[in-house]
Amino acid sequence: MSKTRRKSVSLVYNGTEAYSELAQYLEQITYTDSVDESDMISLDLLDRDLKWRNAWIPKNGDVLIPSLTLEDWNYEGEKMTIQCGSFIVDDFGFSSPPARGSINGVSAPVDTGFKGTENTKTWEAATVQLIAAEIAGKYGLELVYEAKDISVAKTEQDKKADSDFLRSICEKYGLGLKVFYNRLVIWDYSVYSARTPVITITPDMCSKWSYRSSMQGTYTGARVSYRNPKTKKTVDVMIGTEGRLYKTNQKADSEADARLIGEAAIRNANRKESTMQLTLPPKFSLMATLTAQLQGFGQMDGKYFIERVTHQIGRASYNMQASLSRIPDGGAEGAAAPSGTGTGGTYIVQKGDNLWDLSQKFYGTPLRCKDLYNANKDKIEAEAKKHGKASSNRGYWIWPGTSLNIPS
Known part of the structure; x- marks a missing residue:
């Protein structure tokens, strides 16, 4: 006979393990693991004997350290634990009737x-x-x-x-x-978007799912300006392509800095172009900043970046909601279309260049910087020796005037 699935919670409150004493009052614990905002913890509780509004009343700044454990969930003998982190109580409230309360915490250092x-x-x-x-x-x-x-x-x-x-x-x-x-x-x-997916999710694993794709708020290119220190003139740098153009008021320090800012602006905006919302039983492998593969959803199949995961643990239930953003095929999420001379040619290194940025410029992702180095290793190392270096540190140092081959 197989063992019954079990879930358990540990809650260290101001340095003391408190869950066993608090459990009878807790209706639900909600833990949110997020990319774009601070992680959050919320405790919804009953206050039938009025302890919370009197002797147990929390204080802003109290420290909560929760962890979640599943046993025998997928197979007998399995035990998985999530350490949720450390949270500072920043909001709480009580109401009646019925006598209820909520305590909310946010991930932050103890020093508020x-x-x-x-x-x-x-x-x-x-x-x-x-x-x-x-x-x-x-x-x-x-x-x-x-x-x-x-x-x-x-x-x-x-x-x-x-x-x-x-x-x-x-x-x-x-x-x-x-x-x-x-x-x-x-x-x-x-x-992070280039990481191997930690899980493959199919429709039968979900109790509910929804997909949304929108061009609104997305961009094909960006224009960023910087002040040339020699000519004292303002120079506009175009990143990506014309069309849906992002214009920023942020001023860059150089052309390389302008490209970084523009590429980041496009990537930040385009990350949410296609999104998937999932409700499913607990899967501890789903964590914000990781990637997942969706399969069996038709044209919506693909690799997704995990933006947010919310755990809801009730007295007799445990569900998760996951928010994911689709990673475009063949590149980092939301990357601008490659700018510059394109691949298959040559490029003359300019002051301020590095292989990381050049890879982003020619391929739409910085991850091919190793390809650029390997294709130009002899030239790069020769230049390093010419400039008094023992080596280029695998392409960390490159010098203006060097002609690089850009492999396709």
Whole structure:
């Protein structure tokens, strides 16, 4: 006889395991794992003996650390646990009759200044990674940086909370940001979208699904301007193609910076062009920032980026809702059409170029930078030696004037 499926919850409240005592009051726990906003936890409870509004009343700033466990769910002997992270209580309320309450928390460092304190600072000759590292260190967070480092000539934090300021920089350059378990994680959407799918989902796995595709708010190209330091003139840089053109007021530091900003703007807008909403039993392999393969949905089949996953755990139920965005065939999600000279020719390296950006320019994805290096290895290494380097560090250093072959 097979064992009965079991679900369990652990809830550490201000350092003390509290679920066993709280369970009789809890009607539902909702945990949301998201890409575009902070992760959230919500506790819906009954307050029939009035403990919560009196001795147990929570305080803003209380710390919740929940985890979810499934046992014997798919096969006998199976045990899976999700560590949801650390949450700060930022909202709670009670009502009657009937006597009910809700406690809501958001993923954040224990130091609430990360989201709540406005700061002013000017950053010069920095990088995104350096800025992120300084802010992470300020709140005792470990920085996990999974993207190419990007130079920032000058940027101003003008009466902004550190979380808002850092998120605005990440959005500007097409990077994602997430606070999870005392870690500040920053990643490149195009790299994460290229990951192998963690699961294949078919219609029979879902109790409900809906698909939506819209051209509204999507773009084929972008125009970004920068000021040429030599001529002192404003130069417009076109990324992608004419058609549905995105125009931004953001000023770039250079042509390379303008391309990064434009490509990020297009990618951010186009990520939601085609979306899928799924309701299904719990699948712990579904997590925000990963990818999934949809199969059996007809023309809607394909690879999708997982934008958000919501777990709803009731007394006798457990369901998940997943929001996914489709990744275009053959490229990172929302990538602009390749700009520049195209493939199969040659390109003369300009000041500020690097293989990561050139791969994005010619192929619509930075992931083929290794192909560019391998096709030009002898030239690149010869230039490195000419400039006094022992090697190019596999293409990390390239020099203006080098003629590169662009493989198809």
